[in-house]
Amino acid sequence: MKKIIIAIDGFSSCGKSTMAKALARNIGYLYFDSGAMYRAVALYCMQNGLINDTKIDIETLRGKMQDIQITFEADPDTKNSLTFLNGVNVEHEIRSLEVSRLVSQVAALDFVREEMVDRQREMGKAKGIVMDGRDIGTTVFPNAEMKIFVTASAEVRAQRRYDELTARGDNANFQEILDNVLQRDHIDQTREVSPLKQAEDALLLDNSNMTREEQMNWLIEKFNSLTE
Ligand code: CDP
Secondary structure, eight states, X not given: OOOOEEEEEESTTSSHHHHHHHHHHHHTOEEEEHHHHHHHHHHHHHHTTOBOSSOBOHHHHHHHGGGOOEEEEEOTTTOOEEEEETTEEOTTGGGSHXXXXXXXXXXXXXXXXXXXXXXXXXXXXXXXXXXXXXXXXXXXXXXXXXXXXXXXXXXXXXXXXXXXXXXXXXXXXXXXXXXXXXXXXXHHHHOSSSOOOOOTTOEEEEOTTOOHHHHHHHHHHHHHHHHO
C-alpha cells in the first residue's frame, strides 16, 4: 500500500491531536504534533525570561533558535508521543494555560515558523505520517495526499479543553478557557505569516456533533479511498 502524508489543520482545541493520534495508531503511521513544537519554543522563552504578556525579546530568541532542540519519544507505557525540550520531558508543562496564553505570539514570528517548518518537512521525508497544526496542508506539506480541516463551535472546543484540564487534575475556569480559545483563533487567523485557513483541497470536518467513533470511520473511509 502506498504511504502518504496526512495533514490535519484546524482551530484550537477541536480535538485535532486526539483525532490525529488515534488515526496514526489505527493505520500504523507516525504522528507528529506541530503545535507541541511551538509550545516548546514558548516554554523556552518563559524559562529564559524572553517573554511576558506584552513583549518578546525577539533578537535574543532569533540568536537562540539553534539551541532549541525539540524531540519526540513514545511513552513506554501508553505509547503516546512525549515532547522533549533540550532533553527534558516537557509534555505536561507545554499544555499549561500559561503556555497556551503565550504560544500564539511566538508562533506568529516569521523566523520561528521558518525554522519549525524546515524541521517538520524533515520529519515527513519518508511519508507515512500524520501531522496536525494550523498550516500543515497549506505551507508545510502543500502536496499532502490527504488534507483535513477540522472545526467545531468555540463553546464546544472550550468545553473539551476544560474537560481535558480537569481530568488531569488541573484547575480550570471555563470562561478563561473560552477567552483563550477565541483569542488564539483571532491571532492564528490574522497573523501575516501562514495564517490559519482551509487549504482549497482540504476536506472540511465539523465535529461539533460527532462521536469519536463516527469521526474515525469517516477518516478511515477517506484514507482507504486514497491509498487503495
Ligand atoms: O491546543 P491546540 O490544539 O489548540 O493548539 P496546538 O496545536 O497545541 O498549538 C498551539 C498554538 O501553536 C496554536 O494556537 C498556534 O498559535 C500555534 N501553531 C501554529 O501556529 N502552527 C502550527 N502548525 C501549530 C500550532
